[in-house]
Amino acid sequence: MKNFFRKVAFGLGPDDKTPSDPLKWATNQLNDIPEFSWKGKILPEKELRKYYRDYVYGDRKVLRKKFKNDKDGYKREKNKLRHATGQKFWWNLELCIRYSEALKSETPVLAKLWYFWGNHFAISEKDFLAQYTTGAYQREIIRANMNQNFEKMAQEATIGWSMIHHLDNDQNVGPKSQEARWAREKGKTKGVNENHARELLELHTVSPDCGYTQEDIIQMAYIMSGWRPKWGKKRLETGDVHFNPDAHEPGTKIVLGKKYKNGRKSLSDAITDLVNHPSCRKFIAMKLCRYLITDNPTEEMMEPIIKAWEKSDGFLPEVHKAAIEVAFNYSDKYNKFQNPENWLLQMSKMADVDLIPSPSFMDLYKLGNKPIKDHRALERLMDELGQHPYLAKQPNGWSDISEDWMSPELLIRRLVYAREAYYKKSDKSQTTEYYEEMIEKNYDNPGEILKIIEQHRELVHKHVILFNLPETLKS
Amino acid sequence: MKISRRNFLKGSATTLFLAGFNFPVLANTDKKKNLVVIMLRGGMDGLCAVPIIGDKNFEKRRKDLILDETIKLNSDFALHPKLKNFHNLWQNDLGAIVHATNIPYTKRSHFDGQNLMETGGHIPYSIKTGWLGRGMKLAELKGDGLALALPMPLLLRGIPSNDNFYPSKKRLPRTELLQLLKSVYTDKSEHDLANMMEIIANRSMMNNGGTSMSRKNSSLAYKAGLELKKINGPRVAVFEVDGFDTHAAQGGVDGSHSDSLIEMDSIFKSLEKGLGSEIENTLVLTLTEFGRTIKQNGGRGTEHGYGSAIFMAGGLLKKSQVYTDWPGLKRKELFEGRDLNSTIDARSVYASAMSSVFDIDFKRIQKEVFWGDELINLSDKLFKS
Numbered sequence: 130m131k132n133f134f135r136k137v138a139f140g141l142g143p144d145d146k147t148p149s150d151p152l153k154w155a156t157n158q159l160n161d162i163p164e165f166s167w168k169g170k171i172l173p174e175k176e177l178r179k180y181y182r183d184y185v186y187g188d189r190k191v192l193r194k195k196f197k198n199d200k201d202g203y204k205r206e207k208n209k210l211r212h213a214t215g216q217k218f219w220w221n222l223e224l225c226i227r228y229s230e231a232l233k234s235e236t237p238v239l240a241k242l243w244y245f246w247g248n249h250f251a252i253s254e255k256d257f258l259a260q261y262t263t264g265a266y267q268r269e270i271i272r273a274n275m276n277q278n279f280e281k282m283a284q285e286a287t288i289g290w291s292m293i294h295h296l297d298n299d300q301n302v303g304p305k306s307q308e309a310r311w312a313r314e315k316g317k318t319k320g321v322n323e324n325h326a327r328e329l330l331e332l333h334t335v336s337p338d339c340g341y342t343q344e345d346i347i348q349m350a351y352i353m354s355g356w357r358p359k360w361g362k363k364r365l366e367t368g369d370v371h372f373n374p375d376a377h378e379p380g381t382k383i384v385l386g387k388k389y390k391n392g393r394k395s396l397s398d399a400i401t402d403l404v405n406h407p408s409c410r411k412f413i414a415m416k417l418c419r420y421l422i423t424d425n426p427t428e429e430m431m432e433p434i435i436k437a438w439e440k441s442d443g444f445l446p447e448v449h450k451a452a453i454e455v456a457f458n459y460s461d462k463y464n465k466f467q468n469p470e471n472w473l474l475q476m477s478k479m480a481d482v483d484l485i486p487s488p489s490f491m492d493l494y495k496l497g498n499k500p501i502k503d504h505r506a507l508e509r510l511m512d513e514l515g516q517h518p519y520l521a522k523q524p525n526g527w528s529d530i531s532e533d534w535m536s537p538e539l540l541i542r543r544l545v546y547a548r549e550a551y552y553k554k555s556d557k558s559q560t561t562e563y564y565e566e567m568i569e570k571n572y573d574n575p576g577e578i579l580k581i582i583e584q585h586r587e588l589v590h591k592h593v594i595l596f597n598l599p600e601t602l603k604s
Numbered sequence: 605m606k607i608s609r610r611n612f613l614k615g616s617a618t619t620l621f622l623a624g625f626n627f628p629v630l631a632n633t634d635k636k637k638n639l640v641v642i643m644l645r646g647g648m649d650g651l652c653a654v655p656i657i658g659d660k661n662f663e664k665r666r667k668d669l670i671l672d673e674t675i676k677l678n679s680d681f682a683l684h685p686k687l688k689n690f691h692n693l694w695q696n697d698l699g700a701i702v703h704a705t706n707i708p709y710t711k712r713s714h715f716d717g718q719n720l721m722e723t724g725g726h727i728p729y730s731i732k733t734g735w736l737g738r739g740m741k742l743a744e745l746k747g748d749g750l751a752l753a754l755p756m757p758l759l760l761r762g763i764p765s766n767d768n769f770y771p772s773k774k775r776l777p778r779t780e781l782l783q784l785l786k787s788v789y790t791d792k793s794e795h796d797l798a799n800m801m802e803i804i805a806n807r808s809m810m811n812n813g814g815t816s817m818s819r820k821n822s823s824l825a826y827k828a829g830l831e832l833k834k835i836n837g838p839r840v841a842v843f844e845v846d847g848f849d850t851h852a853a854q855g856g857v858d859g860s861h862s863d864s865l866i867e868m869d870s871i872f873k874s875l876e877k878g879l880g881s882e883i884e885n886t887l888v889l890t891l892t893e894f895g896r897t898i899k900q901n902g903g904r905g906t907e908h909g910y911g912s913a914i915f916m917a918g919g920l921l922k923k924s925q926v927y928t929d930w931p932g933l934k935r936k937e938l939f940e941g942r943d944l945n946s947t948i949d950a951r952s953v954y955a956s957a958m959s960s961v962f963d964i965d966f967k968r969i970q971k972e973v974f975w976g977d978e979l980i981n982l983s984d985k986l987f988k989s
Contacts, residue, residue: 254846300901323712323908331713337728342712354967514771515754522645522846525715528755532732535796536756536768537803544782544804545774579786585781593777597785599794 131573135458135604136421137453138237139471139478140571143558146412146568152457156450162276164267166228166234169488174265174317177219178290181261182367184214189365203290209497215509216260220519221262224507225485227518231474232484239275241528242511243418244470246271247518250333251526252295259519266291279413282403288356288370296325296524299357301350303378317443321378326350328524330403339408345385347589351378352395353384372396378523397512410438417452418527423463430455442485461573464603466531469514471582472543473550475604476596479567481558482550497510515544531603540597559588572600609716619951621710637920638832638879638886639961640841641736641759642871644864646716646849648892649906650913651944652861653684654701654926661933677701681926685857686866689873693917698883699872700986702779702914702953703928706894706946710939714849715957717893724951724974733956737762738973740840743962747803749836749988750831757842759891765809766800767838769827770819778806821845822870829878832886839961843871849890850905872917884919887961887987889954898933911944914953919981920960920988929988952979953986960987 130151134140137155139148148154165171187210196203210503211217244464245268252258270289274282286292293299301322302308306484312319326349337503355377359368372393381387387402403409414434418426437451467475477484486503505515515538523526528534557563564582569575578600582591595601655671656662657680661669674682675691681703683691693699709720716728724735734757739761740749748768751757760766782805789798812820818824821843831837847864868890876883895912911931931937931945939945951974957972959966959981966981983989 148701215854269801297905318900320899322901327713331715337713337716523714523718532761532796533755535800536751536754537800537807538754538765538768538770538772540797540800541772541776541804544777545772549774581784586785590777590781594785598788599792599797602797 130460131571132464132604134599135467135475135571135601136460136465137456138241139231139475140604141482142232142478143563145570148262148331148599152454155238155453155457157237159242159446159449159453160276162239163234165226165229166464167229169225169491170222171226171267171268172219174215174262174269174323177261177265178367180216181475182364184210184216184257184261184329185365185367186363187214192256193347207564212499213464213497213599214261215496216257217505218494220260220264221489221500221508222489222491223268223519225488225491226268226510227264228474228485228507231277232478237478238453241471242452243267243272243275244518245417246282248521248526249416250282250292251517251521251524253521253526254519255295258291258295259517263392263519268499269426270549270574273447275445275453277445279409279438279445279448280401281421282445283333283404284400286333287325287396287400287497290358290367290370293325293357294368296328297322298325301325301354301357303351303354305380306354306378307375308373309376310593319376323350324483326353329400332525334400334403334412335408336412338412339385339406341385344539348382348384349399351380351382352384352389352399354378354405355393356396404443410435413448414438414452416529417448418455419458420465421452422459422465424530424532430459441594464599466534466603467473467538467601468514468527468529469536469542470511470518472596472602473510473514473546475601476550477546479571480550480592480596481555483553483555484550510546514546515539543597543602544593547593548589551592561588561591564588564591568595574600632979635885636835636839637961637963638839638841638882639736640828640832640843640875640886640888640918642845642868642888642890642915643718643757643759644845644848644868644890645844645846646714646724646864646892647717647894647896647908648848648864649850649861649896649909650703650911651706651895651898652906653685653687653865653915654703654913656680656930656933657682659693661931661935663896665898665933666906668904669859669900669906671859674843677926680930684862684863684865687869689869689876690915690917693872693876696915697924698828698876698919698921700900700916700921700924701926701928702846702916702950702986703926704927704944704946705914705948705950705953706892707950708946709894710910712894712910713769714893714908717908718780719758721891721893721950727880730742733762734759735951735973736760736840736842736958737766739828739955739958739962739964740968740970742960742972743964745839745962748839749842750828750840752821752828753844755844756845760840760842764796765803767803769824769831776807777805781938793820795854819869820870822874825871825874826878827881829875829882831878832875833879833882845871850896868915875917886918887920887957888915888917889957890915891950898938898944898963899942909943910939911946914950922986927982948982949977949979949983951977955979956982956986959983960989 133151192206248316252263270285302319304320309319323346327346355373358366359371360576379391381554415426418430434451437447568578572578582594585591658900676682690699707721709717719728720736723731725731737760747765749760754770787802828841845867850861851859892912895909896906897909901907929947931947957971959969960983970979
């Protein structure tokens with residue numbers, strides 16, 4: 130039962146009292162989206178995108194031309210440009226904001242689900258999105274919609290600047306559109322790019338289980354043609370996303386048997402139909418169970434979540450509550466292998482590790498300077514653990530399957546970074562009594578665990594063992 | 605009772621496990637032979653890497669992406685000019701290509717495609733092991749696999765105790781602590797974790813002077829070469845190269861597709877350096893989920909396609925050659941009117957390679973690794989016996 134606190138959140142920290150009604154404690158966190166707990170600077174996505182623009186424009190349009198015969202000069206000036214636009218700083222600030230929600234907020238359950246959705250509508254490694262805008266996208270489009278219907282999140286994520294750029298919809302031009310015709314007159318070719326359309330179906334909504342065909346994907350791509358950033362000579366591809374009718378494929382389209390009229394509205398109509406398709410709620414229910422409970426969810430687990438979805442029209446707080454309740458009911462029977470990020474946060478919370486730099490320290494950073502090592506600690510740590518949340522390898526995000534995290538190198542990382550973390554603990558938490566109390570509070574078999582860790586004398590070794598026991602790796 | 609394809613595959617995969625793998629290995633030769641697989645993620649453009657010479661259909665369809673100064677391999681095919689290391693191998697009969705080939709997957713999704721290129725199956729996500737892992741299991745190569753990547757690739761699953769190497773700069777905890785964890789894992793029947801801890805405790809690689817190592821593929825490949833060279837070292841290594849998904853700005857000689865090809869090329873070079881003379885007893889193969897459309901798209905990139913090419917290197921190759929049953933590039937010759945067709949099931953190449961390197965009868969691999977699918981034994985044509 131106590132592993133429930135670790136399963137749906139990150140365990141109980143030194144200041145947390147054991148809730149008398151654990152389920153209520155968890156579900157009460159899901160109704161509203163509170164302000165961020167991070168007390169330092171938080172920049173809007175639009176502003177961060179301007180830094181991205183300054184970098185891209187400066188590099189592509191200025192430096193490459195100016196230094197075309199001077200490789201070293203180019204390298205030097207490009208580094209200056211990186212720092213002038215905060216390329217090595219912003220994503221560290223975003224990680225501070227992200228992890229404060231797990232460790233310092235009153236709503237760690239909401240935080241764990243936020244990470245789930247950020248990974249569901251993943252922006253994977255592409256260009257410099259991670260360094261500038263992915264964190265902000267996850268704040269403004271993912272988290273901000275966690276008290277809305279799934280549809281709203283899907284609509285906004287789909288036409289979010291990050292997603293459009295990430296999945297190349299800015300390259301998607303209807304082959305019979307005005308723009309394609311102009312291109313042909315100039316002897317050029319412009320045409321459809323299926324990437325975003327495919328992922329919208331496959332990863333974000335109905336999944337391949339619904340049985341769509343290649344033709345459905347092409348038709349969906351036609352519907353999406355024309356949705357792209359407003360292009361400008363100075364802002365290049367970083368303008369706001371809008372619908373450009375010149376690039377839109379004319380005519381009626383058919384996706385999964387439904388007809389859509391030509392034009393701007395067809396995309397949101399199609400998304401409405403996709404999110405209401407039975408395969409979509411089943412897919413999301415399966416993924417929630419897989420994230421929280423087990424690699425192989427059963428129909429019985431998924432059913433209450435699907436029901437809650439149907440009853441509430443995909444209202445996320447209700448879907449989340451149903452998922453948490455299922456996790457509660459299966460809490461004793463199933464343990465879920467925790468991915469590196471959730472494992473790190475669990476350890477930091479329970480052992481009182483000072484993981485996140487302070488807001489005042491982060492705000493000391495001055496644009497134009499090279500960030501010092503401590504400003505970049507989180508980015509480096511996540512990379513080392515093998516799961517930087519903004520650098521998933523593919524648009525399907527980081528894996529939820531335990532096997533994918535089971536390898537010597539990944540377990541070595543847990544050993545060495547458990548040790549590193551120990552030295553970032555407060556003095557008051559570096560006592561045997563602290564550990565006894567924490568284990569009592571967070572584990573169902575405290576006696577057995579204490580017996581194991583007592584075999585080593587030094588506290589740092591006890592710490593490393595505890596956070597690599599099966600009971601911790603799987604919650 | 606009618607058995608659906610999915611059930612059939614599931615059923616035979618189960619049988620595979622239950623049957624066990626206790627057959628003796630057919631022929632055991634003295635020398636240790638190595639197999640290296642480089643996964644090219646994102647869809648490698650076989651026509652960019654190994655373009656056809658003088659085909660009007662090709663030149664017309666991707667006029668902005670045609671490469672200058674390619675290296676001529678034979679009268680029909682050329683090589684991407686940046687693949688200098690591969691070209692050196694080629695000149696020494698240590699490099700060859702299979703063209704117009706792919707796994708039998710035609711739906712153009714990266715995730716499904718990459719799943720299938722690693723499992724070797726037909727239905728995405730229905731098989732949980734990799735073809736290389738199953739082949740190793742058949743050859744009883746437990747503990748002989750090495751992945752040069754942080755997560756363990758699906759390709760190697762199916763046999764326990766594989767190693768991976770992607771160096772950390774920090775020191776491991778003391779041995780007693782590792783032993784304690786291992787015994788706890790064993791007591792709690794956490795066999796996977798116990799296996800991992802065994803590997804970690806025995807790891808010798810970590811202690812090479814404690815110097816921090818680069819994680820670039822070129823550096824990892826040198827390290828892997830040194831390990832493969834050892835008589836008691838691993839026999840199988842797996843690399844990953846990302847970035848082949850060039851929907852936009854694929855570019856010419858200096859474009860983004862070239863960057864990924866150059867990374868692949870650096871693996872050939874460093875492996876050769878690390879292996880030294882043992883390159884003679886090694887076979888290197890590439891693997892990708894699909895090729896790319898012949899026609900360039902609106903963003904001077906290419907879309908997901910079908911047929912691609914396999915790069916092969918090492919002394920176990922018969923000779924330098926472009927082995928292909930060329931389907932042609934006229935519209936009616938293309939797959940669905942848009943992609944280079946695949947006339948050779950890439951799994952025939954991989955099954956033949958495992959047969960040659962692991963010394964196992966081709967038919968057994970066909971039956972037990974690839975469920976008796978219709979594959980052709982190409983061992984005599986491509987590899988030394």
